[in-house]
Amino acid sequence: MSFADHPLIVVTPVYEDVEASSRLFMELAVQFAGRIFVVAVDDGSVKTSLDIDSLQRAGLEGVILQLRRNVGHQRAIAIGLGYVSERIESHQRVVVMDSDGEDLPATIPDLLQGLEQEQVDVVVAQRKSRIETLKFKLFYAIYKRFFSLMTGRAISFGNFMGLKANAVRRLVAMQELPIHVAGTVLASKLRTTARLIDRGPRYAGQSKMNFVGLVLHGFKGLMVFAEDVLVRVGILCGLIASFSMVGITAAIILKLVGFSTPGWFSVALGILVLMLLQTGALALMTLMLTGVVRGGTVSNAIAYHDFVERVIETRGQTSRP
Incomplete structure (x- = not known):
C-alpha cells in the first residue's frame, strides 16, 4: 500500500527512546491495523537510533526520517508535518502525538470523531487527568494565566492533536511552527475544537524535558505572539x-x-x-x-529537506529526502 492508501497518518518525534516508541508502534498496530501510516522523526539520536525494524515488527507501514542533528521536539514535529504536507490527500487525517506513551493510541478515535464535523479543521487534546508532580501542575497553572495576560489568548493543550489535510498545509506555511506547535495552531486561525482526553504514563525511561526546558518551551509559546x-x-x-x-x-x-x-x-x-x-x-x-x-513576518513553507539525512521506508528502501 502507498502513502495515499492509508486514511490515517501519525507523526511522532523520537529522541533516544527506542523502547517506548516500539511499544507505541505495537499499540498503534493493534488499534489501527492496516489503516495507519507512521512518520517517525528520529531527532538526531546518537545512543539508540530508531531502526525501521521497530515499525516492521509491529506490522506497520511508514517511514523514519533520520535527522542530521538534534533540532528539538517542536521542530521535529514541523519536519514530520512538512514531509506529510507534500504527499497528503484531502481524505486523509493526521494525528500528531508523542512517542513516550503519554498520548494514548486508544484515544485517537475520539480526536478523529471530532474531525468529522465540516466546520472543524483541528481537534486538540485537553487533559482530563494528568500524572504529574505538584511542582509541574503549579508551574503550568501559572504559565497559562501569564500566557493569557501577555497574548490575550488561552492555551490549554499540547502537541496531541488531529488535523485535516488543509490544516496541515496551512501550518507548514507558517514560520512559527518549528518554534511552538500549539501556539502556531492558535495563531493560524484554523477552526479548532477540544476534546477532554486522559494522559497516560510513560512506557519506559525518564522524560528528556527538565524544568528549565519546560520554562524555555513556555516562553517559545509567547514568541509566536511576539x-x-x-x-x-x-x-x-x-x-x-x-x-x-x-x-x-x-x-x-x-x-x-x-x-x-x-x-x-x-x-x-x-x-x-x-x-x-x-x-x-x-x-x-x-x-x-x-x-x-x-x-519580518514572511510565511515560508517548512524546508524540512535541509534537516533530513535520509528517509527509511518499511519496504526496506532508503532514500535522500
Whole structure:
C-alpha cells in the first residue's frame, strides 16, 4: 500500500527512546491495523537510533526520517508535518502525538470523531487527568494565566492533536511552527475544537524535558505572539510613564505650596524621573521591536529537506529526502 492508501497518518518525534516508541508502534498496530501510516522523526539520536525494524515488527507501514542533528521536539514535529504536507490527500487525517506513551493510541478515535464535523479543521487534546508532580501542575497553572495576560489568548493543550489535510498545509506555511506547535495552531486561525482526553504514563525511561526546558518551551509559546506581547508591554510602559508624570507634577506642586518635608521632594522627584526615563526607553524599544516583528513576518513553507539525512521506508528502501 502507498502513502495515499492509508486514511490515517501519525507523526511522532523520537529522541533516544527506542523502547517506548516500539511499544507505541505495537499499540498503534493493534488499534489501527492496516489503516495507519507512521512518520517517525528520529531527532538526531546518537545512543539508540530508531531502526525501521521497530515499525516492521509491529506490522506497520511508514517511514523514519533520520535527522542530521538534534533540532528539538517542536521542530521535529514541523519536519514530520512538512514531509506529510507534500504527499497528503484531502481524505486523509493526521494525528500528531508523542512517542513516550503519554498520548494514548486508544484515544485517537475520539480526536478523529471530532474531525468529522465540516466546520472543524483541528481537534486538540485537553487533559482530563494528568500524572504529574505538584511542582509541574503549579508551574503550568501559572504559565497559562501569564500566557493569557501577555497574548490575550488561552492555551490549554499540547502537541496531541488531529488535523485535516488543509490544516496541515496551512501550518507548514507558517514560520512559527518549528518554534511552538500549539501556539502556531492558535495563531493560524484554523477552526479548532477540544476534546477532554486522559494522559497516560510513560512506557519506559525518564522524560528528556527538565524544568528549565519546560520554562524555555513556555516562553517559545509567547514568541509566536511576539507582536501582541510587545504591544501589551508597550502599553503598560506608557501607563507607568503617565503615572510617573502625574507623580512628578504632584511633587512639584506640593513643593511650591510648602507641603513637602525636608529631603522628601528630591527623593520622590528622583525616583519618579528615573521611572519615567526607564519606562519611556522601554516603550520606545518595544515599539521598534514591534515594527521589526511585523516587517519580518514572511510565511515560508517548512524546508524540512535541509534537516533530513535520509528517509527509511518499511519496504526496506532508503532514500535522500
